[in-house]
Amino acid sequence: MSNIVYIATSLDGYIADKAGSIDWLHAIPNPEGSDLGFGAFIDRIDALIMGRNTLDMVLSFDIDWPYSKPVFVLSNTMTEVPEGYEDKVFLVKGSLEKVIKQINDQGYQDLYIDGGITIQNFLKQDLIDEMIITTIPVLLGGGAPLFGDLASPLQFKHIKSEKLIDAIVQNQYLRVR
């Protein structure tokens, strides 16, 4: 069982710019429409956990629903899944450990942990086992940070580095406990 982060950041560690936008993610020419390994990653995982903000952002995009695996949304206030997503989105609440156990017990072992706040909350409790970080070569100079404060450092081991579309680097790290 693994809790895995898969996310793109700017060189200075932001996942959204000062205006809350992620348009800069798409500023790099990608003529062949590479998915930057996203499809292969989704194949690897069994389900997603994200916060409500991330769900709202994904729903706001003018694209088809991008996830072929169940999406568990952490929310203490939502009572209903948005219409049309009843077979795709599932609400969970309570402590992260309890939520993870509940999802693991349903047979979903490898979980894609998405969204800045959710990732930070998982890291605060040392619940992340692996991170795949795609670094976009731009300094945004402000915005929503990927990482937050921690009570104590967390060591990782670098596994793999891959250059994608001749422009950006994707690194894979495993937690060393």
Add this chain to the structure above:
Amino acid sequence: MSNIVYIATSLDGYIADKAGSIDWLHAIPNPEGSDLGFGAFIDRIDALIMGRNTLDMVLSFDIDWPYSKPVFVLSNTMTEVPEGYEDKVFLVKGSLEKVIKQINDQGYQDLYIDGGITIQNFLKQDLIDEMIITTIPVLLGGGAPLFGDLASPLQFKHIKSEKLIDAIVQNQYLRVR
């Protein structure tokens, strides 16, 4: 003429931990004492520019003076170079553009820009041409950040990625103007 950053950061973008220490830089086993490309980089540059804090930190280390090139120290308050460093350290002050011109005019073209505050000040004025960033696979969870606020984003181009001592990744970026 190039102004070049060469620095190590944690995965979450800190150059010193919450206690101001850089001991975590040396936590990775390095049995053969690789210099992680530092010597080759110093060969490439003509001089260094650093802030007074960085000079004080380097002087506090129990090591030989690590720079074989002239070190220009930005300080509006220092009036004397520390004793014994009169042929190694040179004080400069005034606007960064003026300081850079003054150093370039002495024949020093490729400059190693060092120290968190100095790097941030150079970036704020878009005076950095290249960055070589070595990422240590640890989340520190707080400390002195490498990057700071910018009025607007700065685009870079990824040039090279290299894995060192089978543990850390060094990336080279060029400013795209």
